Amino acid sequence: MTIADTNSWRGIQAELLRRINEREWLPGSLVPSEADLAIEFGCARATVNRAMREMADAGLLDRKRKAGTRVALHPTSRVVLDIPIIRLEVEQRGAEWRYSLIESSAEPASLALTSRLGLPRDSEMLHVRSLHYADNRPFLHEDRWINLDLLPHVRSVDFSAISANEWLIQNAPYTAGDISFSAMGADAGLADLLDAPEGAALFVIDRITWDKDRPVTAVRLSYAPGYRMNTKI
Amino acid sequence: MTIADTNSWRGIQAELLRRINEREWLPGSLVPSEADLAIEFGCARATVNRAMREMADAGLLDRKRKAGTRVALHPTSRVVLDIPIIRLEVEQRGAEWRYSLIESSAEPASLALTSRLGLPRDSEMLHVRSLHYADNRPFLHEDRWINLDLLPHVRSVDFSAISANEWLIQNAPYTAGDISFSAMGADAGLADLLDAPEGAALFVIDRITWDKDRPVTAVRLSYAPGYRMNTKI
Numbered sequence: 001m002t003i004a005d006t007n008s009w010r011g012i013q014a015e016l017l018r019r020i021n022e023r024e025w026l027p028g029s030l031v032p033s034e035a036d037l038a039i040e041f042g043c044a045r046a047t048v049n050r051a052m053r054e055m056a057d058a059g060l061l062d063r064k065r066k067a068g069t070r071v072a073l074h075p076t077s078r079v080v081l082d083i084p085i086i087r088l089e090v091e092q093r094g095a096e097w098r099y100s101l102i103e104s105s106a107e108p109a110s111l112a113l114t115s116r117l118g119l120p121r122d123s124e125m126l127h128v129r130s131l132h133y134a135d136n137r138p139f140l141h142e143d144r145w146i147n148l149d150l151l152p153h154v155r156s157v158d159f160s161a162i163s164a165n166e167w168l169i170q171n172a173p174y175t176a177g178d179i180s181f182s183a184m185g186a187d188a189g190l191a192d193l194l195d196a197p198e199g200a201a202l203f204v205i206d207r208i209t210w211d212k213d214r215p216v217t218a219v220r221l222s223y224a225p226g227y228r229m230n231t232k233i
Numbered sequence: 234m235t236i237a238d239t240n241s242w243r244g245i246q247a248e249l250l251r252r253i254n255e256r257e258w259l260p261g262s263l264v265p266s267e268a269d270l271a272i273e274f275g276c277a278r279a280t281v282n283r284a285m286r287e288m289a290d291a292g293l294l295d296r297k298r299k300a301g302t303r304v305a306l307h308p309t310s311r312v313v314l315d316i317p318i319i320r321l322e323v324e325q326r327g328a329e330w331r332y333s334l335i336e337s338s339a340e341p342a343s344l345a346l347t348s349r350l351g352l353p354r355d356s357e358m359l360h361v362r363s364l365h366y367a368d369n370r371p372f373l374h375e376d377r378w379i380n381l382d383l384l385p386h387v388r389s390v391d392f393s394a395i396s397a398n399e400w401l402i403q404n405a406p407y408t409a410g411d412i413s414f415s416a417m418g419a420d421a422g423l424a425d426l427l428d429a430p431e432g433a434a435l436f437v438i439d440r441i442t443w444d445k446d447r448p449v450t451a452v453r454l455s456y457a458p459g460y461r462m463n464t465k466i
Contacts, residue, residue: 177466183416201416201434233410
């Protein structure tokens with residue numbers, strides 16, 4: 001590129017990218033201020049700001065209000081996922097939602113689960129399993145454990161009338177959650193429920209929500225084959 | 234609950250949840266101001282604010298700076314994912330990253346791809362396939378197409394020396410991206426590359442990035458079995 005290019009914000013951006021790429025500016029190093037760069041390139045400060053904003057959004061620059069801007073050590077893409085309640089997710093896809101309770105019973109939770117949740121061994125939790133349908137085709141299997149210590153009155157809820165997903169959103173606020181996404185082969189039981197071949201690749205979301213330090217619920221959502229979760233960067 | 238409960242922010246939150254749940258406050262309706270609620274509950278405005286903040290974060294209330302607060306129409310969980318470059322993702326897992334180029338060649342892209350990208354039919358694109366390893370075990374397969382119209386100089390890059398993922402982050406800024414997550418059974422080729430059984434459930438990320446309206450690259454990342462993408466709500 002030539003010096004003339006730095007009259008536009010894209011030209012300036014290309015020059016800044018070159019300096020990062022060719023390690024004139026090392027990862028983690030402090031970048032000159034917008035005011036100084038504007039003087040260097042002979043342009044408005046707003047033009048430099050425009051060039052740097054996208055680079056910050058793309059994770060190439062680290063902007064700190066007081067400490068200035070540094071070349072990022074770890075370039076990342078930031079993705080925001082808005083996970084709606086299941087009924088709305090189905091309806092947003094233009095399909096009719098239907099829900100069917102498989103079982104709801106108080107049971108001792110597995111050691112793996114109680115230790116993950118920090119609950120006493122053999123704690124009784126409410127185990128609720130259900131199927132959500134889109135246009136009468138299985139959409140996902142909801143396999144949920146609810147903390148009866150925190151929500152004792154959940155024992156009396158009729159989960160054939162309202163999904164546990166929806167009831168909890170309306171009745172059990174949480175302060176934090178751990179979520180993980182993975183792929184899993186359908187075992188015989190899930191394959192049967194989801195009307196899929198055994199071993200079919202399923203998209204799985206595991207989520208644990210916490211109210212302060214107390215677990216609210218742990219849920220595994222196993223989506224029928226072909227599901228895609230779409231979003232934008 | 235009794236009136237006494239509304240002395241604490243959690244009591245107030247329970248009361249607000251009850252009003253939403255029992256549809257005293259309908260979805261989409263305007264909620265009284267914090268000042269009015271503070272008078273109603275006989276508490277400090279900060280206490281009301283504390284109660285409502287979590288409900289807003291949980292997607293139950295919709296706060297607009299000027300238009301006031303409304304009951305959300307679509308309660309959602311908001312999840313932020315920071316997707317690092319692959320090398321760093323491997324290193325953050327405490328493993329050693331290694332990379333191996335499978336092929337890099339200019340080829341006519343499929344009709345499905347060119348039409349998705351808005352490129353002329355049979356456009357030639359750079360097809361780069363590679364494997365990323367963690368501690369010498371296959372971590373993911375990167376199958377990428379790069380827009381040669383936008384990035385003609387990419388033809389001369391040696392992708393056995395730098396991964397396409399890393400080169401693009403350093404050289405090709407983007408303004409927007411579409412991303413989707415899904416699960417896919419491994420075909421024979423992928424199973425062989427990833428050292429997995431044929432049909433194994435793979436976690437897949439498809440990503441297309443755009444520079445203004447022009448496509449930069451389309452990539453499919455297929456992770457070896459057992460991969461989990463973890464984050465927090």
